[in-house]
Amino acid sequence: MNRDGSVIYGNNEEGMRRVRAFKEGKLRIGGDGLLEHDEKWIPISGDVRNCWAGFSLLQALFIREHNAVCDMLKEHYPDLDDEKLYRYARLVTSAVIAKIHTIDWTVELWDEGQLRFKDLFGHICGPVLSGLVGLRKPNDHGVPYSLTEEFSSVYKMHSLLPDKVILRDITNSANPNYECPPVSQEVPMTEMTGKEGERRMSKIGMEQMLVSMGHQASGAVTLWNYPSWMRNLIPHDINGEEVPDPVDMAALEIYRGRERGVARYNEFRRNLLMIPISKWEDLTDDCEVIEALIEVYGEDVEKLDLLVGLQAEKKIKRFAISETAFFIFLLIASRRLEADRFFTTNFNPKTYTEKGLEWVNKTEPLKDVIDRHFPDMTAKWMRCSSAFSVWSAPPDKTNYIPLYLRPAT
Numbered sequence: 001m002n003r004d005g006s007v008i009y010g011n012n013e014e015g016m017r018r019v020r021a022f023k024e025g026k027l028r029i030g031g032d033g034l035l036e037h038d039e040k041w042i043p044i045s046g047d048v049r050n051c052w053a054g055f056s057l058l059q060a061l062f063i064r065e066h067n068a069v070c071d072m073l074k075e076h077y078p079d080l081d082d083e084k085l086y087r088y089a090r091l092v093t094s095a096v097i098a099k100i101h102t103i104d105w106t107v108e109l110w111d112e113g114q115l116r117f118k119d120l121f122g123h124i125c126g127p128v129l130s131g132l133v134g135l136r137k138p139n140d141h142g143v144p145y146s147l148t149e150e151f152s153s154v155y156k157m158h159s160l161l162p163d164k165v166i167l168r169d170i171t172n173s174a175n176p177n178y179e180c181p182p183v184s185q186e187v188p189m190t191e192m193t194g195k196e197g198e199r200r201m202s203k204i205g206m207e208q209m210l211v212s213m214g215h216q217a218s219g220a221v222t223l224w225n226y227p228s229w230m231r232n233l234i235p236h237d238i239n240g241e242e243v244p245d246p247v248d249m250a251a252l253e254i255y256r257g258r259e260r261g262v263a264r265y266n267e268f269r270r271n272l273l274m275i276p277i278s279k280w281e282d283l284t285d286d287c288e289v290i291e292a293l294i295e296v297y298g299e300d301v302e303k304l305d306l307l308v309g310l311q312a313e314k315k316i317k318r319f320a321i322s323e324t325a326f327f328i329f330l331l332i333a334s335r336r337l338e339a340d341r342f343f344t345t346n347f348n349p350k351t352y353t354e355k356g357l358e359w360v361n362k363t364e365p366l367k368d369v370i371d372r373h374f375p376d377m378t379a380k381w382m383r384c385s386s387a388f389s390v391w392s393a394p395p396d397k398t399n400y401i402p403l404y405l406r407p408a409t
């Protein structure tokens, strides 16, 4: 989910108007708590391209969050009109999303304990980044902030997606000491994407989908773990309409890197002042991988495509992503906060309202947001500390040492 909130608010004037209710600052949401749809069953939301049920679930959750912020602001500042309520609530919700993305999701993603190979059950550094919020002045290091092509390349983590969604039965009403909800059905991802996915979601409902996703591991970002259904994917255009020709996403991703002139793996590392590899054994000690690399690239390590290198690279113990990708994450995650005036100069009650700023400061992880809207459900079905962990995991004490500084265990 983009950290500027555009996935729920839209990217342009027309998109923004499409999602607004124009009443008390609120956004449109269905009576069942899920996204509304137009007559073609395309969701009413900020970003409708290549959507799937899990994504529209999160969009609906943050629309509810926005609407709850509107209610809170209206209560404290009854004179605010629709436009002002919308704008303040949007600032607050976007800041909550940015915070969750930086100190909850990114941190969990760095932890390899949360990821699994397809078909297995199981599951997938905050304070150092949160310290950047509230700097007195934005700092863009002389370059206007943008999401770089390098960031987009390392973020192509489609291997995180499963081949099927495992639905859980949450009808059991008594669950005082937490018990893992039993599996009720396995649905292929092809039935959870696009319009079909939206229709299915409306039958499944928000709570069952949240609990089911919470109990399912993401895929590990590694070679030979690409979701097979994406090898024959019907993509969407910007309006959420299906494009006629299916694509092999795995191949397309490599092609895009070459087309856009993104540096290949070794050059990419040099650009980051990291030591390049001079032989395949510097990349990995997995003989099967080396054999496959020789078959494709011969002995020429300079030809290695970035995406292949990122996935083949031997990971630092407990890291879920490669060290090369990690450097980019660290750079962009911190720059996203320090270059933005809404997290620096204007991170104040005058810009957010006093109660709005309090909302941002008091909301930390995704768990807080889910708790706010589904308190009974989280009490019953979420055992872990972070909503990005598998929910059956035991609660963790917060570890204030950034992962990359923790000793290997």
Ligand code: HEM
Residues within 6 Å of the ligand: 050, 051, 052, 152, 153, 155, 156, 157, 158, 160, 161, 193, 233, 235, 236, 252, 256
């Ligand atoms: C059902 C889920 C998803 C579908 C169907 C999907 C599909 C697509 C498609 C069709 C593209 C454009 C390919 C092209 O023409 O270059 C794309 C790009 C991309 N996707 Fe996904 N995707 C999904 C989920 C994800 C997830 C979970 C992530 C990351 C965690 C991700 C990250 C990206 C990135 C970074 C790009 C490149 C954007 C750019 O080039 O600017 N996607 N995806």
